[in-house]
Amino acid sequence: MRKPCCDKQDTNKGAWSKQEDQKLIDYIQANGEGRWRTLPQAAGLLRCGKSCRLRWINYLRPDLKRGNFCEDEEDLIIKLHALLGNRWSLIAGRLPGRTDNEVKNYWNSHLRRKLIKMGIDPNNHKLRNNRPRPQNHGASGSTTAILSSPESHACQPEKSQGDNGQVSDAGSYSEENPNGLPDLNLDLTITIVSPSNSTVEEERKENQSAISTELGCASSPTLLLFT
DNA sequence: AAGCAGACCAACCGCAACATC
DNA sequence: AGATGTTGCGGTTGGTCTGCT
Numbered sequence: 581m582r583k584p585c586c587d588k589q590d591t592n593k594g595a596w597s598k599q600e601d602q603k604l605i606d607y608i609q610a611n612g613e614g615r616w617r618t619l620p621q622a623a624g625l626l627r628c629g630k631s632c633r634l635r636w637i638n639y640l641r642p643d644l645k646r647g648n649f650c651e652d653e654e655d656l657i658i659k660l661h662a663l664l665g666n667r668w669s670l671i672a673g674r675l676p677g678r679t680d681n682e683v684k685n686y687w688n689s690h691l692r693r694k695l696i697k698m699g700i701d702p703n704n705h706k707l708r709n710n711r712p713r714p715q716n717h718g719a720s721g722s723t724t725a726i727l728s729s730p731e732s733h734a735c736q737p738e739k740s741q742g743d744n745g746q747v748s749d750a751g752s753y754s755e756e757n758p759n760g761l762p763d764l765n766l767d768l769t770i771t772i773v774s775p776s777n778s779t780v781e782e783e784r785k786e787n788q789s790a791i792s793t794e795l796g797c798a799s800s801p802t803l804l805l806f807t
Numbered sequence: 808a809a810g811c812a813g814a815c816c817a818a819c820c821g822c823a824a825c826a827t828c
Numbered sequence: 829a830g831a832t833g834t835t836g837c838g839g840t841t842g843g844t845c846t847g848c849t
Contacts, residue, residue, distance in 0.1 A: 595817075595843085617834060633835075634818065669837060680837070685816055 592626045596635055600625055604632055605640055638681045645677025649686055657683060658691060662705040 592600070607623035613636065615622075616629035625632060649657070653675055660671045668680035668687075675683065695702040 593819075614835090628819090630820090630835085631818075637836095638817075666838065681817075684838075689815055 591620075591628045591631070593631075596639075600627065601635070601640060604636060608636060608640075634681075638679045641679075643677055644679065649678075649690075653678070654691060654694075657687060658695070658705075661687065661691075661702075 603623050603625055607619065607625075611622070616633045618629070619625075619632050620627045620629055623632070627635075656675065657671060660674060664670050666684075668684040672678050672680040672683045692702045695705070699707055701707075
């Protein structure tokens with residue numbers, strides 16, 4: 581029988597105090613991340629290792645951006661969600677300084693609603709019938725995105741199948757494709773059309789290769805982000 | 808000003824994948 | 829190869845905040 585991840589009766593739960601935060605920061609700065617299971621004891625924290633990891637990743641990490649999402653980030657989340665479904669860590673990985681939890685929360689509290697308002701089904705990113713047409717990006721500001729693959733669901737990673745239904749329904753298109761085999765066109769090219777900004781291009785390349793690698797894709801629908 | 812409802816977000820839980828023995 | 833341990837992920841919960849009546 582496996583031991584629980586922590587001795588639950590001896591651990592604190594709930595909100596973190598400043599002192600706990602400081603202990604965690606100090607410890608990680610001195611010893612680095614990892615070894616979460618033994619970290620709490622070593623750092624003098626009455627917390628479960630999982631809890632420490634989460635606190636560090638979602639809140640204490642120095643490279644976190646925090647604050648409101650900009651329009652570009654919103655659009656990128658929407659587009660990536662269309663491709664990846666609820667794979668928040670992958671999506672967050674393309675948003676420097678953002679965490680999966682943050683992206684997930686933002687999606688659930690803002691973006692979902694926004695898409696629904698625009699007449700788009702947030703689960704499959706398709707226009708809903710008998711719904712008002714999206715006010716083509718008026719709501720989302722100045723960014724326009726075009727996914728060249730007609731069915732943006734093309735990229736559904738293997739994991740979503742037989743994954744106990746945990747991974748998003750956002751990529752479940754079997755109803756549109758009775759044989760259950762969508763016409764997979766799995767690569768993604770993100771082109772950010774924006775005034776000269778060399779780092780954007782670098783970032784684009786990085787995005788492209790990372791996502792292509794992740795999804796094992798072959799050919800490439802192009803996602804154009806006009807900023 | 809008080810009460811209520813909805814929104815937001817930090818944190819927890821359970822599970823799966825991966826690593827190690 | 830199988831058992832066990834660790835880490836990471838996504839779904840969900842619950843406390844707090846905010847706006848409305």
